[in-house]
Amino acid sequence: MIKNISNLGDAALYCDFGDEVSREINSTVIRYFKNLKKKNIPGIINLTPSYNKLIVSFDLREVSFIKVKKIVENLDISEIPSEISKKIEIPVCCNDLFSLDIKRLEKKLSLNREKVYENFFGKEYFCYMTGFIAGMPFLGDLEKSMRVNRLETPRVKVPKGSVGLTEQFANIYTFESPGGWNIIGNTPLEIFDSSKIDDPNLISPGDIVTFKQISLEDHKNYNE
Amino acid sequence: MSSFFEIIRGGINTTFQDNGRNNLYHIGIPFSGVMDKRNYLLANSLVGSGINKPVIEFAYQGPLIRYKGNKINFVITGDVIFKIKKKENEIDGNCYESYTIEDGDQIDVISTNKSVYGYLAISGEFDINFQWGSCSINTKAYIGSNKGKKLQNNQKIKILNVHSNQKKILNYINTKVEKIRVIKGTNFNYFSSKGKKVFFEKEFTVSKLSDRMGMRLEGPNIENVVDTNIRSEGLIKGVIQVTAEGNPIIMLSDHGTIGGYPKIGVVISADYDKLVQLPPGSKLKFQEIELTEAENLFKIYEIETQNLILQLR
Numbered sequence: 001m002i003k004n005i006s007n008l009g010d011a012a013l014y015c016d017f018g019d020e021v022s023r024e025i026n027s028t029v030i031r032y033f034k035n036l037k038k039k040n041i042p043g044i045i046n047l048t049p050s051y052n053k054l055i056v057s058f059d060l061r062e063v064s065f066i067k068v069k070k071i072v073e074n075l076d077i078s079e080i081p082s083e084i085s086k087k088i089e090i091p092v093c094c095n096d097l098f099s100l101d102i103k104r105l106e107k108k109l110s111l112n113r114e115k116v117y118e119n120f121f122g123k124e125y126f127c128y129m130t131g132f133i134a135g136m137p138f139l140g141d142l143e144k145s146m147r148v149n150r151l152e153t154p155r156v157k158v159p160k161g162s163v164g165l166t167e168q169f170a171n172i173y174t175f176e177s178p179g180g181w182n183i184i185g186n187t188p189l190e191i192f193d194s195s196k197i198d199d200p201n202l203i204s205p206g207d208i209v210t211f212k213q214i215s216l217e218d219h220k221n222y223n224e
Numbered sequence: 225m226s227s228f229f230e231i232i233r234g235g236i237n238t239t240f241q242d243n244g245r246n247n248l249y250h251i252g253i254p255f256s257g258v259m260d261k262r263n264y265l266l267a268n269s270l271v272g273s274g275i276n277k278p279v280i281e282f283a284y285q286g287p288l289i290r291y292k293g294n295k296i297n298f299v300i301t302g303d304v305i306f307k308i309k310k311k312e313n314e315i316d317g318n319c320y321e322s323y324t325i326e327d328g329d330q331i332d333v334i335s336t337n338k339s340v341y342g343y344l345a346i347s348g349e350f351d352i353n354f355q356w357g358s359c360s361i362n363t364k365a366y367i368g369s370n371k372g373k374k375l376q377n378n379q380k381i382k383i384l385n386v387h388s389n390q391k392k393i394l395n396y397i398n399t400k401v402e403k404i405r406v407i408k409g410t411n412f413n414y415f416s417s418k419g420k421k422v423f424f425e426k427e428f429t430v431s432k433l434s435d436r437m438g439m440r441l442e443g444p445n446i447e448n449v450v451d452t453n454i455r456s457e458g459l460i461k462g463v464i465q466v467t468a469e470g471n472p473i474i475m476l477s478d479h480g481t482i483g484g485y486p487k488i489g490v491v492i493s494a495d496y497d498k499l500v501q502l503p504p505g506s507k508l509k510f511q512e513i514e515l516t517e518a519e520n521l522f523k524i525y526e527i528e529t530q531n532l533i534l535q536l537r
Contacts, residue, residue, distance in 0.1 A: 006410060007462070009490030012460045045246040046455075050456055050457040050458055053238070055458035061526060129456075131249065134367070173380055177364075194365075205250075
C-alpha cells in the first residue's frame with residue numbers, strides 16, 4: 001500500500017511505498033501503475049513505476065496536485081488481477097570481446113571466471129522496472145555472492161546489448177549509452193524496437209527473465 | 225511545384241519538435257518536445273499555422289536553409305540573429321516578425337543571442353513522420369522524425385500545404401532571469417543545513433555540459449549528510465538532482481526517465497521556459513516557493529501566453 005503521497009514539484013505526485021526493495025512491494029507499485037494506466041484519466045500524462053515508488057505526472061493546465069492525489073487515494077486496485085507475466089530467455093555471449101568487466105568482477109567477487117558465469121546464468125530474475133534509457137530492464141535479484149558496486153568512473157559509451165551488473169540487479173543496455181554497470185556479456189537480441197509502436201519493450205515490469213550463455217559464433221549468426 | 229527546404233548547414237543541434245509525447249515514461253521514453261514552449265506557440269501563431277504543428281528548433285548556431293517552391297511565410301522566435309538572403313538583397317531579420325520568401329531565397333540563422341533555443345515555423349507543413357504521436361526528435365534515443373537524428377548538411381525537407389499570408393508582427397521581448405524558483409524536493413533532508421543554505425543563497429553557473437537532456441551547474445559544494453545515492457526512481461522535467469560530487473543537475477526535456485541521485489528541488493512549471501534559455505556561463509540563484517504559489521504563478525504565465533496568442537488571431 002502507499003505509505004505517503006507528496007508533491008514532486010507542481011506537476012507530479014510522488015507515491016512512496018516504503019524503502020524496502022522486494023517483489024511484493026514492487027508488485028503493488030505495478031498494480032497501481034496498471035490500474036491508473038487503464039483508467040486513462042484526463043490530465044495524467046505519465047506514470048513512472050520503480051522499485052518502491054510511483055511518480056504520476058500531470059498537465060497543470062488541466063488538473064492539480066490535490067485533484068490527482070484524491071484520484072490515487074481512492075483508486076481501487078483490487079479491480080484487475082495482476083497480469084500474467086511473460087517468461088523470456090535472453091542469449092548472452094561472454095567472449096572477451098563482450099565481457100568487458102570480467103576481470104573486475106573476478107577480483108571484486110573473489111570468484112573465478114567460470115564461477116561468476118555459473119552463478120549468473122540459468123537463474124530466474126524478476127523485472128522490477130524499465131527505463132533510464134528506452135526499454136532498459138532492471139532485473140533482480142542477483143545471488144548475494146554476485147553483488148558489486150558500480151564502476152568508480154562510468155564508461156562514456158557502453159555498447160548496445162551489453163548486460164550489466166550492480167548490487168542485486170542486472171540490466172541490459174538497449175542502445176549505446178553512457179553507463180557505470182559491470183559488463184558481463186552481450187546479447188544479440190533486440191530488447192527495444194521503436195518500430196513496434198504498441199509494445200516496443202521486449203521485457204516489461206513483472207516479467208521473468210533467464211540468461212543463457214551462447215558462443216561467439218551464435219552471437220554473430222543470431223540475426224541472420 | 226513541390227516545395228522544400230535544402231539544408232545547406234544543419235547547425236549545432238537543429239531538430240523538429242512539437243508538444244512531445246506522453247504516457248511513455250514507464251518504458252523509458254522521455255517527454256521530449258520543444259524546450260521553450262511559449263516561443264514555440266508564438267512561432268506557430270505568427271505564421272497562422274495550427275498551434276501544435278512541428279517546428280524547427282535550433283540551439284546556438286542554427287541552420288542555413290535554401291528554399292525551393294512557391295511563396296511561403298516563415299518566422300523565427302526567441303532571441304536570434306538571422307539574415308534573409310534574396311536574389312537582389314540581404315536583410316537582417318527580426319524575431320516575432322513573419323517574412324514571405326520565394327524560390328531561391330535563403331534563411332541564415334547565425335546564432336541565438338545570450339540564449340540557447342530558437343524556433344522556426346512556416347505557413348506550411350513539414351513532410352515528416354510522427355512516432356508515438358509526436359515528431360519530436362530525441363537524438364540520444366534515435367526517436368522521432370528524421371530517423372531520430374538532428375538535421376544534416378545537404379538534406380532536403382519536403383513542405384506540404386504551402387501558402388503565404390499576411391505579415392504578422394508581435395511586440396515581445398524575452399525577459400532574462402537570474403532567479404529560478406523551486407519547490408523543495410523529496411530528498412531535501414538528505415542535505416545538511418549548510419548544504420540547504422548553499423543551495424538557496426549561493427550563485428551557480430550553467431556548465432558547458434548542458435544539452436536537451438539536462439543542465440549541469442557548477443558552484444559551491446552542496447553537502448549531503450545521508451547518502452549520495454537513492455534507489456533508482458522516476459524523474460520528471462525540472463527535477464534538480466545533486467550528484468555525488470555535490471553539484472546540481474537539472475533534468476530537461478530529453479532526460480533519462482529514472483535516476484538515482486537525491487532530489488533537492490524541482491523547478492516550478494512557470495520558470496521552465498526561462499531556465500532552458502540560460503546559456504553556459506550564466507549565473508543563477510534558486511529561490512524557494514510553496515506549491516500553491518507555484519500553481520498560481522503557472523496560471524499567470526499561461527494567461528500571459530494565451531493573451532499573446534490572442535493578439536495574433
